[in-house]
Amino acid sequence: MEAAATEALRDLLQRQRESWRADPPGYARRMDDLARLRAAFKARLDEFVRAIDADFGCRPREETLLAEGMTVLRSIDHARRHLKRWMRPQRVAPEWPCLPARCGIVARPLGVVGILAPWNYPVNLALIPLVDALAAGNHALLKPAEATPRTSELLERLIDDVFARDRVAVVQGDAEVAAAFSALPFDHLLFTGSSATGAKVMAAAAGNLTPVTLELGGKSPAIVAPGFPLKTAAARIAAGKWLNAGQTCIAPDYVLLHEDDRDGFVDCLRSEVARRHGAPGGSREYASIIDRAQYERLCAWRDEARAQGAEVIALPDDNAGDAARRILPPTLVLGATDAMRVMREEIFGPILPIATFRGIDEAIARVNARPRPLALYLFDRDPARTRRVLEACPAGGVCINDCMLQFAQSRLPFGGIGASGMGAYHGHAGFLTFSHRMAVFRQSRFSSFALMRPPYGRLAERLLRVLTR
Numbered sequence: 001m002e003a004a005a006t007e008a009l010r011d012l013l014q015r016q017r018e019s020w021r022a023d024p025p026g027y028a029r030r031m032d033d034l035a036r037l038r039a040a041f042k043a044r045l046d047e048f049v050r051a052i053d054a055d056f057g058c059r060p061r062e063e064t065l066l067a068e069g070m071t072v073l074r075s076i077d078h079a080r081r082h083l084k085r086w087m088r089p090q091r092v093a094p095e096w097p098c099l100p101a102r103c104g105i106v107a108r109p110l111g112v113v114g115i116l117a118p119w120n121y122p123v124n125l126a127l128i129p130l131v132d133a134l135a136a137g138n139h140a141l142l143k144p145a146e147a148t149p150r151t152s153e154l155l156e157r158l159i160d161d162v163f164a165r166d167r168v169a170v171v172q173g174d175a176e177v178a179a180a181f182s183a184l185p186f187d188h189l190l191f192t193g194s195s196a197t198g199a200k201v202m203a204a205a206a207g208n209l210t211p212v213t214l215e216l217g218g219k220s221p222a223i224v225a226p227g228f229p230l231k232t233a234a235a236r237i238a239a240g241k242w243l244n245a246g247q248t249c250i251a252p253d254y255v256l257l258h259e260d261d262r263d264g265f266v267d268c269l270r271s272e273v274a275r276r277h278g279a280p281g282g283s284r285e286y287a288s289i290i291d292r293a294q295y296e297r298l299c300a301w302r303d304e305a306r307a308q309g310a311e312v313i314a315l316p317d318d319n320a321g322d323a324a325r326r327i328l329p330p331t332l333v334l335g336a337t338d339a340m341r342v343m344r345e346e347i348f349g350p351i352l353p354i355a356t357f358r359g360i361d362e363a364i365a366r367v368n369a370r371p372r373p374l375a376l377y378l379f380d381r382d383p384a385r386t387r388r389v390l391e392a393c394p395a396g397g398v399c400i401n402d403c404m405l406q407f408a409q410s411r412l413p414f415g416g417i418g419a420s421g422m423g424a425y426h427g428h429a430g431f432l433t434f435s436h437r438m439a440v441f442r443q444s445r446f447s448s449f450a451l452m453r454p455p456y457g458r459l460a461e462r463l464l465r466v467l468t469r
Contacts, residue, residue, distance in 0.1 A: 005173075006180050012169060013184050016112045016139040019166040024109055025137045027087055031080055033134050033163070038076045040162050041127065045069050047154055048123055055122070055148040057288035057326055063244060068123040071408060075128045078410035078427055079135040086135070086431045094441070097467060098449065102442045107435040109137030111187035116178060116201065118193045119145035119290055120247045120348075125192045125215075126155060130168070132430025138188075143171045143181045147290055179204065186210050188434060192249070194346075195419055213423030213433055216416050217249040217346045220373040222403070223363050223389065224257035224265065225380035232401075233257075233379045234268035237352075238276065240377070240403025242330050245287040246350040247294075250375040250397075250404055253347055254336075256363045259356035266313070266332060266354070273330050274316035289326040289349060298328055298349040301341045305353075310335045360385055364392045371419035372396070377403050396420050 025033065041048075048068065053059045092103040113133045117126035126144050133140045142159065144152035156170035163169070171181060182189065182204035191201045192215040205212050222240075224233045241252050257265055277286050289295040306312045311334040314320065321329040328350050336343045336353040343353055357363040367376070376395035380386050390398060396416035399406045407414055407426075415424025425433050452460055 005177070009171065009177075009180055009184060012165070012171070013112060013141060013186070015166045016141065016169070019164075020109075020111050020139045025134075027084065030083060030135055030137055034076050034080050034083075034131065036162050037127075037131070037134070038073060040158055041072060041076075044154065044158055048151065051150040051154045052122065052148065055119075055150050056290055058284060059244070059287045060285045062285070063287065064123075067121055067244065071124050072127045072131070074408075075131050075410055075426070079131055079431070082428065083135055083431075086428055089440075097463075098441075100444045100446065100448075102444070104440045104442070106438045106440055107136070107431070108438045110434055110436055112139045112141065113188040113190065113434055114181060114184060114186040115140060115142045116181065116189070116191040116193070117142065117144045119147035120244060120249070122148040122151040123155065129190050129192075129425055129430065132425050132427075133434045134168070136431050136434035138434050139166070140168050141171055141181070141184075141186075142168070143173070143178055146172075146174050146178075183207060188213070190423075190425065190433075191215065198421070213425060214416065214421040215249070215414070215425075216374065216419065216421040217348070218373045218416070218420040219253040219343075219346055219370055220250055220375040220377065220395075221367050222252035222255045222377035223360075223367070223379065224255065224261065225360065225378070225382065225385055226258045226261065228379045228381060228401075230261055230265045231268045234265055234272050236379075236402050237377070238269055238272045238330070241352050242273075242277075242286070242350055243404070245289060245328065246352075247287070247290060247348055248404070249346075249348075250407055251348075252352070252375075252377055252403055253373075254343065254353040254355060256355050256357055256366060259358060262334070262354060262356050266334070269330075269332065269352075270313075270315055277330075278316075286327065289328055292326065294349070295323075295326040295328060298347070298351060301347070302331055302333070302351055305333045305336055305340045305342050308337070308340055310337075310340065310353075360388065364389060367393050372417045374416045374420035375399065375404070375406070394418070 049061050049064045052064050087107060090105040092105060094101050094103045115129045122145055126142055130140055130142060144155050152172060159168055159170050182201045185208040189205050189210050190213040191198055195216045198214045198216045202212050202214060222237050237252050302312055313332040315330040319329040321327040331351045333342055333351060333353040336355060342351055372394050374396040376393055376398045378386060378389050378400050394417055397406045406412055410427040413424035413429030414426040415421055423433055451463060
């Protein structure tokens, strides 16, 4: 990246920082910012539907309204409804030797935050972090994905219409721009994307001691316990896996179920796909793979699994999809081994490996043999077994008896653990992520610790004996 372009980024960040220092947003401005952002976004929602559809080649309108429109609007509404309470100073009891002093915690904005958004949900994963940052009283720079240029351009127009650039601005560009963006001295940086890129973002931010929130991915398992209705599990896993053609960081990445249930589960998935999509190659209700490189990667992984002995089933009825439109049909991989890439790496597409176990402890061991996932899905109506899995399998978040709905809860934090990320946002968790919880100690007219100053006498000795018991 040219030095002049890098300097322009630094100048924009500095302008935002100076603007924030001169007039950090209070409650009234934050509420107004969120209200204006909501109105402008709602007015352009149909434009975003068309832009995302054009960027993907095919993205069902309903999926965009559900995953992008509803989530953003509800996030704004939740923040505005609760912001006054979130901003209220929190009283904390002081240690008794310090009485009658008072203690408290005040949530203070950080300053200027950076948001690096991905292409798979280019509106949701850009605007929800922005909502949290604005609620916390920050200014922000937003770098959307270059893989969705029409949506990114529309995002920039939206932000420019609502905010002055010294408060919130969109930065466009390729991977070099993203790398330069990561190296800016933000007060906080949030990145959503792959684990490999997340490591690079964290390394770049470390040079400035910039704290980071990383929303990554990994292989999120779906465990179907013995006795759970297979038809129900298949319907809910199908909905989660093949939303956006599997291009979702919290999509079920593989299924673990009892060996006696495998064939029945496959039959239920086959019926579910036929009922929902017919032949996905001819359906406008099934998304395209984002670009040719991703489509070819997924095809190569599928073909590798087949060549190494796995049974590969395209649903329904060996549907071939549509290569010209980058439509890859729902695809099952039976008998996958850990030597295959579909079981080693996050798939991020419509391929679903299905593996079996003989007992729940074997399923737990298989999950824990991999890096900690962003999401864990458990289908089970046995409370004791459910507790056993939750206690044994650390994950960023858990959804029991359904898929992906944990993301849509504004009152639940969303974030990873270990290789699937660090930190969290959404609702109050996002407000806290983009705030500093500043400790405040307020001394009274009388200070009990005045007795603990030199020259130390007998009273100080007696007090120290009490305090160090």
